[in-house]
Amino acid sequence: MSGTFRILSDGSLEHPLYANVSVANRTIEEARQEIATLLLNYESEPRFVIAPKLRVAVGGEVRQPNLYSLAPEMTVAQAVAAAGGVMPNARLDRVRLLRDGVEYRIDLTRGDDALATMQIRSGDRIFVDRKVSVWREYIAPAGSILAAVVSLLNFAF
Numbered sequence: 001m002s003g004t005f006r007i008l009s010d011g012s013l014e015h016p017l018y019a020n021v022s023v024a025n026r027t028i029e030e031a032r033q034e035i036a037t038l039l040l041n042y043e044s045e046p047r048f049v050i051a052p053k054l055r056v057a058v059g060g061e062v063r064q065p066n067l068y069s070l071a072p073e074m075t076v077a078q079a080v081a082a083a084g085g086v087m088p089n090a091r092l093d094r095v096r097l098l099r100d101g102v103e104y105r106i107d108l109t110r111g112d113d114a115l116a117t118m119q120i121r122s123g124d125r126i127f128v129d130r131k132v133s134v135w136r137e138y139i140a141p142a143g144s145i146l147a148a149v150v151s152l153l154n155f156a157f
Helices: 028-039 076-082 134-156
Strands: 054-060 066-070 090-099 102-106 125-130
Touching (some): 076 125
Antiparallel strands (some): 090 125
């Protein structure tokens, strides 16, 4: 009867015993009461822990971009840290949070940025931008194009 259980799209728990328990649109305390009531049919003093996890995507210039299940009290900065931290060419002053169709710009280098300490929500998408490199973004591609043009001209004549 123990383990980690996902919440299905209909709000029920993914477990044969708990399938009739609906936690959608309920507080954690309400869900705890309903599960305790169910477990009283099987145990005299049921003990259990409810630890909800939120699905958050973290990508861009982080070491392990992925979809993470994180605790609801985590902040945006902590979610970036959970993704293994940032790569050397990351721009911590340009982190984007996509939430409910709105894009927020976050500066993780400033300790006074209120958005950096904002708690995550399920469905958040966090993206760490990359530093612009003049060589990588402009000079190298221009050199490649120039080399291709020279090759074509050399071939034509």
